[in-house]
Amino acid sequence: MKKNKPKFKQIIDAAVVVIAENGYHQAQVSKIAKQAGVADGTIYLYFKNKEDILISLFQEKMGSFIERLDALISDEETAAAKLKVLIENHFLMLSQDPHLAIVTQLELRQSNKELRKKINEVLKGYLQLVDRILSQGVETGEFIKNLDIRLARQMIFGTLDETVTNWVMKDQKYNLPELAPKVHELLLVGCKGEK
């Protein structure tokens, strides 16, 4: 399988760096090849075309992230604790890889609708994770009985995404993981807070 060959990962990592440093529209295949230390043509031994690099990039990075998250979450008991782990690690992962943060929050969004649809496919795994936490919370009575899972999921994902994007747009100048507890609290009890 091609994915196990070292050059596959090598090219994807090069793509992350090149896109983060040059922007999506200035990330030419030749630049990625140079950064990866291979010839232009070699790219096409591992990827169908340029778009395929970007999809694979997202699948590789996000896929492994979701797996790790899944493992961490299963260690927790309550839905609230699971949500906390999710938020903490979402922030942690992206703050540990500044290039990847730029790529996923800013650059990859400039891709065309077709690519974005495929990215959304990958994101589904993440959203299902959130859904499972919410369902458990409702079942155990931690969360309100008639919670609209879909809307709650959109709130959680929208909030995390907006928070990370703001942090990236501010050039990652402040500490992102530090915000996790407050965001967690906010999502659990809203603006009104604990009564």
Place this chain on the structure above:
Amino acid sequence: MKKNKPKFKQIIDAAVVVIAENGYHQAQVSKIAKQAGVADGTIYLYFKNKEDILISLFQEKMGSFIERLDALISDEETAAAKLKVLIENHFLMLSQDPHLAIVTQLELRQSNKELRKKINEVLKGYLQLVDRILSQGVETGEFIKNLDIRLARQMIFGTLDETVTNWVMKDQKYNLPELAPKVHELLLVGCKGEK
């Protein structure tokens, strides 16, 4: 001032239609000119360049929207009521102009970082509106005392944005404004709900 000339608005409206129907990357200047019923060169009598059309588009549409929102909100007393009006009208405005919804939620995000920074400038007016509501809520005791205004604003905007984007991605098939009360409730009391 150019903005008051009829062709200025004419070209912006043409741009909304062309981008919504063809997508950002297929919205060539010549297509916009044709839709607007003017020659290609005429565009450049009213706009500095293509980017300027998009910025102006956002300013025009968002600017008038913020003004209208501001007026509606000042009719309400409590922060909660103001937030409700904000959400309702955010959803209402976009559901009343399907083309505009596609353009702002999907297509304009494909623009480059530079353009997106300028769009964020325009969005600041909206975010300040949210901030004022939140500050009032904290002052009057409606909202929790130590509410982190910035995070709460990111939650509110992130949630609304994600909700609208989902609706657009599902081809605007369901009724968006109908979701306002539930979203409002969710933002106020979180997943745990009213105690």
Place this chain on the structure above:
Amino acid sequence: MKKNKPKFKQIIDAAVVVIAENGYHQAQVSKIAKQAGVADGTIYLYFKNKEDILISLFQEKMGSFIERLDALISDEETAAAKLKVLIENHFLMLSQDPHLAIVTQLELRQSNKELRKKINEVLKGYLQLVDRILSQGVETGEFIKNLDIRLARQMIFGTLDETVTNWVMKDQKYNLPELAPKVHELLLVGCKGEK
């Protein structure tokens, strides 16, 4: 109509020169544009793509040639005389435009099958001309009664084509039109000659 604009012909004439001098595979669009004295992009205001230049080239040159031939032939009475005019002018036209001879006999044949099919469409007009001469010859008794028109046409066209190609391959060093009477005689009475 685009075909009446001077640049249309200008670009086609440039293509003939560039292909004749550089060969089919070394006739880049940029070279043709330079030879025509226009920008690369201008080519695409008059032609759909590179293939379209070549098809148009053939249509323009061959089309007008067939028209001229048709007029000349109708001035003759007998089928034999018509055939003579056809051969003479076939040789004359190509020997008067050495570049065009190279392009039609050698270079355009390197094009892909798709393009060659379209070229054959244009050639049909020429072949029909030959067919009409042959039919007349049979009807008037000049030619043998049970002459196979299709085979005779293939003999005539194949002979003329092979003769011209040989002349081009020999760098057009000898006088082509001079061969017309002998070729005419040969086609009329075959190897055995007049009895």
Place this chain on the structure above:
Amino acid sequence: MKKNKPKFKQIIDAAVVVIAENGYHQAQVSKIAKQAGVADGTIYLYFKNKEDILISLFQEKMGSFIERLDALISDEETAAAKLKVLIENHFLMLSQDPHLAIVTQLELRQSNKELRKKINEVLKGYLQLVDRILSQGVETGEFIKNLDIRLARQMIFGTLDETVTNWVMKDQKYNLPELAPKVHELLLVGCKGEK
């Protein structure tokens, strides 16, 4: 000598199949290697480069054909009979190998001028065969005394070639060898027919 090794012929036969089925421009070396059941690199142990495959292909196929023709012709007495054997077998050979017919009549003609010059070298053997028949015909008085050998040879070759090409372009739908007698007659006595 490499030509006697089994892989030499194996690769040439693979090339015929691949070119016939995919067309000249879609007949990549890697495809030929795959069809021949060898590695890409192996090709270069037997051929200098891609062009060399095509030249060798033509030499092998045409060379053995000319030898066979030569033998068959020497069995005949008169020039007319020899010409008949030539035509019959020219048609027969190509109709017995449909792939080869496509390759020689259509695909190989898309090659560049350089390659075509080398192909013409090989063809010389065939043309000399024709020339010998014609000379004999003139000497024995079968053919006209002042027959222009070169032109007559171009007529014969051009007619046969055009006839075969037409048959290939019509997808080899009709019986080619059946046409031999009529073509033979036509070449001998021309359009006027026997007097």
Place this chain on the structure above:
DNA sequence: AATGAATGAGAGTTCATTCAT
């Protein structure tokens, strides 16, 4: 003010050939 013909820079991808194993 308005036109629209003309401009020209810029990049993804293929494939014949090589060479270390």
Place this chain on the structure above:
DNA sequence: AATGAATGAACTCTCATTCAT
């Protein structure tokens, strides 16, 4: 002898912008 992964040069076409009319 045989392999096949790696190489890297080369070219069409699009489209934002200009400027003579």
